[in-house]
Amino acid sequence: MSATHSVEAGEQSTPSSGGTPTARQPVSTGPLLRPHAPSFAVVVVFQVIGAVAGLAPLFAVIELGRALLSPGPVDSNRVWTAVILGATGLFVRLVFTGASSGLGHVLDGKVQLSLRRELARSLGQAPIGWLSRRRSGELAKVVGDDVAAVHPFIAHAPGELVSAFVVPLVSLVYLLTIDWRLTLITLIPVVLAIAHVPLLMTPARNRAQEDFDAAMGRIATSVVEFVQGIAVVKAFGGSERAHRTFLTAADDFVDIFTRWVRGVSAVAAGMQLALSPPFVLLVVLIGGTVRITSGDMPPVDLLPFLLLGLGLTAPVAALGHGFDDMQAAGRAVGRIREVLGVGALPQPARPAVPQDNRVELRDVRFSYDDDGPEVLRGVDLLLEPGTLTAVVGPSGSGKSTLVQLLPRFFDPTAGSVRLGGVDLRDIDSRELYRRVSFVLQDVRLLRASVADNIALAVPHATGDEVTSAARLAHIHDRVMALPRGYDTVIGEEVKLSGGEAQRIAIARALAADTPVLVLDEATAFADPQTDQAVRQTLSTLRDRTVLVIAHRLETIADADLVVMLEDGMVVEQGRPTDLLAQDGKFAAFWRTQQSAVADDSEARGGVLQGDLSR
């Protein structure tokens, strides 16, 4: 999430139920794959041609056997024809299989690229609420591992699938012309192997596989979290506790893996045995011996069964090996589709333009989950242009949730948020973000130059505009001290402190120059300069509509309107002096804050600031 607005309206809008942050519909990956269909068909056809041509050397050996073993002088023509046939088949197989594999991998690269692009687009326009509820490890897995898991689907599986039918079919037809009874016997290993397949597809086994995937996801996430938090954990000596999540995930994984292996190993072993060359040869030899000793088949006819019998099982074995990959690819595609289905918040069919910059909340209700508790419970609020409104209230009272509704991170579950008389849902998001910017606590700067970070919302801003925003945000001097000034790349050439990052975010909001500003006063990175930057911002923006989550008494005292939230409801609102005079909840809150500041001030040997006389 960027600290100021950088959210572009998605080109495609997917309707979502009521615009709740969780609304999503899996979408088909068909349209993404369709442009690649012709290349895909070529890959499959080449693979099939290669597979069938691969039978030619076997036919050649059979023919050679017949030529060499038949009584009388050897027919050299017959021998050489067989040799040439075998060599040609081998060559054709090499060419087509190689071409199919090469094309398949190029195609796979293209498909993965378009999937990743589409995922990036989808994530880029996903409601911030949806993103903040997903663990970063999970999303990284979808864009990285899940897209990579599509590989067998594109490059191998379809060709192998078709070959697995075509190759045995050609062999079967040939064998049937020789001895249909022995043909049926030769099929026994294949039938036995195929009989195992349903055992791999039982609901219990699918569930075990899903558990396995989920456990893998948990391990990935807990590793990321553990590594990210390792410094804090070490400093506070809580490594045991932090380890616990990871260890629990690892323990769970071992249990689930054991169950998964137990379920699959017996079936896999049975399949492998059925398809193993010794077993196939044994079956063919027993059947052939019976046929030959009973005088129904000449001994030389056993040769095609011995050779092609092995060929019959090879594609089935390949399918068996590819089965897990294909199933994994199928599940990966499911997760990819889910992310692709994250719609942007619904965009209006006929956007309306706000009349002015008055913000109004009418009976706003909000819950993060459909069946979750209401975090905002009927909030009515009027923010007039040219006024500063301070939201105060205890932790968890819904302040952040409330201010996030203005830049439309979420849509309210009931009621409406209006800008200039128009419901935010009826305003084109580009228009909305031209009017509303925000500086929240969770500052995210881009790995880009300082200037680009400041001018994020106004890419064509002049150098002077960027500099004056930076001056107002009290970050100009610091930027000038950087190795390459405004061209210094944040995160690469310089690491900024939390307070500095916050001031860049403030400069960004000032450069955006929007008539409505939403600001969460920093508590985490509060340093005197950031403090000053916030105060300067608030004083230069007096002609705007400003909504601030206020943590400082000065800000609260300066506000035109104070809104006291408690448990998702506005319990008091009015001018700060009036509210103090009422001696209600706000007054009590004020006193608590004041004594906290006094303690702090005393601790620092400072002077208490914060009385309301202005």
Ligand SMILES: Nc1ncnc2c1ncn2[C@@H]1O[C@H](COP(=O)(O)OP(=O)(O)OP(=O)(O)O)[C@@H](O)[C@H]1O
């Ligand atoms: N992404 C989320 N998903 C589910 N519940 C959430 C989410 N964010 C906040 N909440 C819940 O909503 C309620 C209000 O939280 P919110 O952050 O808006 O309060 P706040 O007044 O800003 O608190 P603080 O001053 O501590 O930041 C809390 O009960 C919180 O647990």
